[in-house]
Amino acid sequence: MNIDIKYIKYHDKCCNIKEKNEVTYITFPKLEEYEDDLLHGFSTRLGGVSKEHLSAMNLSFTRGDDPDNVMENHRRFAAALGYDENRLVFSDQVHKTEFHKVTEADVGKGIVRESDIKEIDGLVTDVRNVPIITFYADCVPLMFYDPVHHVIAMAHSGWKGTVGRIGEKMVRYMGSVYGSDPSDIICAIAPSICQECYEVSEDVAEQFIEMFGLEDDIEKGSMCDKELLYKKPNGKYQLNLYKACEMILLDAGVLKEHIDITDICTCCNPEFLFSHRASRGMRGNNAAVMMMR
Numbered sequence: 001m002n003i004d005i006k007y008i009k010y011h012d013k014c015c016n017i018k019e020k021n022e023v024t025y026i027t028f029p030k031l032e033e034y035e036d037d038l039l040h041g042f043s044t045r046l047g048g049v050s051k052e053h054l055s056a057m058n059l060s061f062t063r064g065d066d067p068d069n070v071m072e073n074h075r076r077f078a079a080a081l082g083y084d085e086n087r088l089v090f091s092d093q094v095h096k097t098e099f100h101k102v103t104e105a106d107v108g109k110g111i112v113r114e115s116d117i118k119e120i121d122g123l124v125t126d127v128r129n130v131p132i133i134t135f136y137a138d139c140v141p142l143m144f145y146d147p148v149h150h151v152i153a154m155a156h157s158g159w160k161g162t163v164g165r166i167g168e169k170m171v172r173y174m175g176s177v178y179g180s181d182p183s184d185i186i187c188a189i190a191p192s193i194c195q196e197c198y199e200v201s202e203d204v205a206e207q208f209i210e211m212f213g214l215e216d217d218i219e220k221g222s223m224c225d226k227e228l229l230y231k232k233p234n235g236k237y238q239l240n241l242y243k244a245c246e247m248i249l250l251d252a253g254v255l256k257e258h259i260d261i262t263d264i265c266t267c268c269n270p271e272f273l274f275s276h277r278a279s280r281g282m283r284g285n286n287a288a289v290m291m292m293r
């Protein structure tokens with residue numbers, strides 16, 4: 001790999017970078033502790049066959065790529081991680097907070113047959129040998145694993161999903177459907193946009209201030225939690241979605257020591273990862289995959 005990766009200074013190093021058959025991908029140490037049971041990985045741009053702004057490992061069929069290239073990318077990525085790409089289950093990800101309980105009946109939906117999983121931003125399953133996949137290019141990927149009840153889940157937490165507390169909703173969903181205890185759940189906040197790269201307008205910032213109940217801090221002029229959000233002279237804000245997601249997971253009862261937070265930003269590393277902001281929308285998609293063996 002000939003790319004210098006820019007890491008986030010204020011984070012402890014927590015992303016592992018792996019390479020197999022020239023496919024480079026990212027894993028998380030807290031999830032890797034369970035690798036006998038769990039397979040997981042987050043794709044990079046390296047190791048695929050797509051061209052130009054989709055170069056090279058675009059795993060999405062919705063970005064205008066040649067479907068043959070996308071399929072070849074899936075073959076390569078699946079071979080590197082060790083799952084059968086024909087068994088993948090996709091969702092459509094529409095910036096809402098609805099989930100789908102994946103069963104054996106969903107196998108192959110989105111890759112070898114049409115998917116009827118619509119208006120869904122979170123996939124969850126307790127079925128083994130069913131790989132689930134979700135897509136990103138700056139939005140926050142949340143990955144969940146309950147090693148006690150053997151449940152995996154992923155949620156797509158862009159700013160709208162984060163305001164909608166999708167991470168907490170997924171923890172509650174895993175509890176109600178599978179009996180998961182929040183204190184058992186291991187989470188990863190995977191590569192996405194960092195605070196330094198993520199300027200948002202006042203109306204977006206206000207939704208976060210309201211959701212976290214920070215109005216008093218603003219009133220007092222203490223500028224709420226600077227680590228979460230700060231205002232700039234131009235009236236815009238810099239928002240830390242990692243911090244927001246972590247706060248939401250902690251509120252849900254996930255233990256701090258069970259959360260891995262990325263130290264690699266998509267927008268700081270546009271040659272390594274697809275970034276919507278860095279590319280002004282001319283980009284493919286990174287993907288996160290999880291499966292229980």
Ligand SMILES: [Zn+2]
Binds near residue numbers: 193194196197268
């Ligand atoms: Zn960044």
